[in-house]
Amino acid sequence: MYDWLNALPKAELHLHLEGSLEPELLFALAERNKVALPWPDVDTLRSAYAFNNLQEFLDLYYRGADVLRTEQDFYDLTWAYLQRCKAQNVIHTEPFYDPQTHTERGIPFEVALQGIDAALRDGREQLGITSGLILSFLRHLPEEEAFKTFEQALPYRDAFFAVGLDSSELGHPPSKFERVFQRAREEGFLAVAHAGEEGPPEYIWEALDLLKVNRIDHGVRAAEDPRLIERLVEEQIPLTVCPLSNTKLCVFDDMSQHNILELLERGVKVTVNSDDPAYFGGYVTENFMALHEALQMTREQAERLARNSLEARLAR
């Protein structure tokens, strides 16, 4: 029924690899690595995917990531995601991963990065999916920790092209990370940051002016600030919007309230992405489908959104 949406060539620009960990793979990895889980089975775990806000989700997301232990685990995770891309005609992807989620629990830095990098390479060669990895800092941790992470990553600089900023937004403004982003830019990396998901428009201004990001992740709260919208339109700064995520995390009460098409019609360069598809009920095509069902997105609008995603690519 939605073959036309699936068939559109698209890029995915906002995807956390740890958030693509499907419950079935999570259980398989737990067994492989002898990790005890607090849920008796896949169905019980899935029924826990009900969230009132970002933090409730993050608590479960970090708990789930604990089954990822070996390079092979990270390879399998990334490869499974790339298979989904192939099935949905996602021809290019710029996923994030959070090194600190893994180093904080004793996994050596290179384990995650090497597993992910190997799968992304195979994705290019075997599936024809181009990609670029974004190394994302956890904003609930001190800037000092982000600096340490960046220094650990530098010997592997060919494996990623940009730095990002994610995790608990409220109370952790972009300004907290101004110096580490400057350092990353001086080393030649591009920058993106989550801003305006739960946080106010001021966080988006900070991401642009202090972190000098090339793209804003989420950014839906920009709609509250007409001057900010003007700037986003004038400079054609892309927003990586994640509709299913925003409704699952109660950023909007219901998909019918979502502002993505309004932003699109105002000239903002918005794109459609899945964020953490294993937790939020779908990959990119399902996000497009939800917009069609709840907001009567037209074919022309869907094509424009898909085209925006290809134009907003940063990795070459």
Ligand SMILES: Nc1ncnc2[nH]cnc12
């Ligand atoms: N939607 C989101 N916002 C902030 N941090 C995240 N980490 C994974 N998903 C996230």
Ligand SMILES: [Zn+2]
């Ligand atoms: Zn995100």
